[in-house]
Amino acid sequence: MTTELSGVDLARQALVAAREAAKKNGAVRKEKPKRRTGTALRRDGREPLGLAAAIGMMMTERGMVAPAAGGGVLAQWETILTAAVPELAGRARGVAFDVGTGRLDVVPDAPACGTKLRWSAPKLIAAANEKVPGANVRALHVLAPAPMKASPATAAADPAPKQAAPVAPVERRTPPDGYHRAIEAHRQAAPPSRVDPAIAQAAERQNRAMRELSRHAFPEPETAADDATAPIEQARVQRRRQADATRAAALRRARAERAAREAGTAAIVPRPAVLRTTA
Structure with missing residues (x-):
């Protein structure tokens, strides 16, 4: 039964x-609700x-x-946005609504759109509370920009972009005969060179004279034979020979003086040879 x-x-x-x-x-409220002290009218079960x-x-x-009607705020976000800021319709979306704090999180599609949403926050909050009674929206939080996904309504409103027509290649036209005749006449009418031949010959003679004077003032050194001694080496050999001759004369004089002292007679000191000087 x-x-x-x-x-x-x-x-x-x-x-x-x-x-x-x-x-x-x-x-659900976390705090334990207080019971009402009033008495409600009860009916019997019959x-x-x-x-x-x-x-x-x-x-x-x-x-x-x-x-709270949190889902209603997110469901009617497009209506709220169109009523408050029509120029931003379709450029922002509501992503979350906190019932306890009354904060509505919104994501714009660009930084400029986010700035406009922050400036229009009072209008949006008023429109949300008007469109969704009991929602109690108190704050609007704009998150970082993110690209918007095209909704079915937006996709239907915005048709697909038309493909640009292919650009035809530009054909270069052949210049007319008059153009060629004008170019040839211009070439023939070009003024001849104004350089005087006499001036050119005089300049050439002056250049040759300058080169001749330079050659006499700064003669090039003669190239020595491969087996010839260099001037510096010749001076070194001559000085070495003079030093050897001076050393030999000094030795001879020292020997003669020593022999004279041993014999007790005046030594005949040979006169040293006159040394040649070099420039």
Whole structure:
């Protein structure tokens, strides 16, 4: 035998379902709600009671608050944006809404769009609270820009860009005969060279005279034979010979003086040869 559920049982089941839905939406109050001191009108179980009335009565008795319309704000974001800032329609999207703080997170498609959203934050907040009653939007947070994905409505509104028609190659036309005749006449009418031949010959003679004077003033050194001694080497050999001759004369004089001292007679010192000087 099947027992029919009373209105109170149905209300309890509806309350459990409402709590589960509130947990999933993240809108359950963390603080323990205070019970109301007022007395609610109760009915006995024999009277019929609608589901909405039963849920409302249970929530009123336990002081529960209905979930905020956070999903409604995100669902109607395009309508809110078009109503507040029409020039930014389709250039920003709402990504999150915090029920506890009332903060709405928005992502623009460009930095300029984000700046415009920050300037229009009061208008957007007012439009959101007007379009979604009970949303209680209190702050607008603009996130970093990100490229927008084309929605089906935007894709239908913006047709695909047309491919540019291929550019035909430019054909170079052959110049007419008159053009060639004009070029030839210009070449023939060009003035001849104005250089005087006499002046050119005089300049050449002057250049030859300057080269001759330079050759006499700065003569080139004669190239010595391969077996000839260089001037510096000849001077070194001559000085070496003079030093050897001086050394030999000094030795001879020293020997003569020593021999005279041993013999006790005046020594005949040979006169040294006159040394030649070099320039």
